[in-house]
Amino acid sequence: MRRAIYPGSFDPVTNGHLDVIERARKLFDEIVVAVAHNDEKQPLFSLQERLDLLRETAGKINNVRIAEFKGLLVEFARTEKAGAVVRGLRAVSDFEFEFQMALMNRQLDAAVETIFLMPKEEYTYLSSRIVKEIARLGGDISSFVPACVAKALTRKFH
Ligand code: PNS
Numbered sequence: 001m002r003r004a005i006y007p008g009s010f011d012p013v014t015n016g017h018l019d020v021i022e023r024a025r026k027l028f029d030e031i032v033v034a035v036a037h038n039d040e041k042q043p044l045f046s047l048q049e050r051l052d053l054l055r056e057t058a059g060k061i062n063n064v065r066i067a068e069f070k071g072l073l074v075e076f077a078r079t080e081k082a083g084a085v086v087r088g089l090r091a092v093s094d095f096e097f098e099f100q101m102a103l104m105n106r107q108l109d110a111a112v113e114t115i116f117l118m119p120k121e122e123y124t125y126l127s128s129r130i131v132k133e134i135a136r137l138g139g140d141i142s143s144f145v146p147a148c149v150a151k152a153l154t155r156k157f158h
Helices: 015-025 047-058 073-079 092-108 128-136 147-157
Strands: 003-008 030-036 064-069 084-088 113-117
Touching (some): 015 113, 030 047, 047 147, 084 092, 092 113
Parallel strands (some): 030 064, 084 113
């Protein structure tokens, strides 16, 4: 069983995340989309809300499972018997943080390999942070996130 973890804050899930999930699930037997508790990050959506939105949008995809994790990512990967971590790489600006995280995770557990996938070009400028800002300012986010996420954002801000 080739299993990979796709970890993140998913605050909230965007079409870019879903694009990465679709790509990753073709490469592995199972993808575990893992929502980080991220206590120090002050997310807009609670852990439960982030999980619910992921379940609604990606929960029914064959060979995709939604989970949550606390603590070190490599520990979670070990618990799940996953040999890989998948991360989306959009632009040069992502590289430094991703490089640092991948090498640190390798230092912590050499058995876990990080794999980067590039989302569709139209999503390279997309991020949860920017989507939240546009939604907060009343802009149209319907082409960036699934309908249930757009609705949830509208509920938060208006
Ligand atoms: O969507 P994000 O916010 O870019 O995801 C970052 C995340 C959750 C993948 C990262 O912060 C993480 O792995 N946190 C778990 C704690 C951990 O293992 N830290 C050491 C990694 S260098």
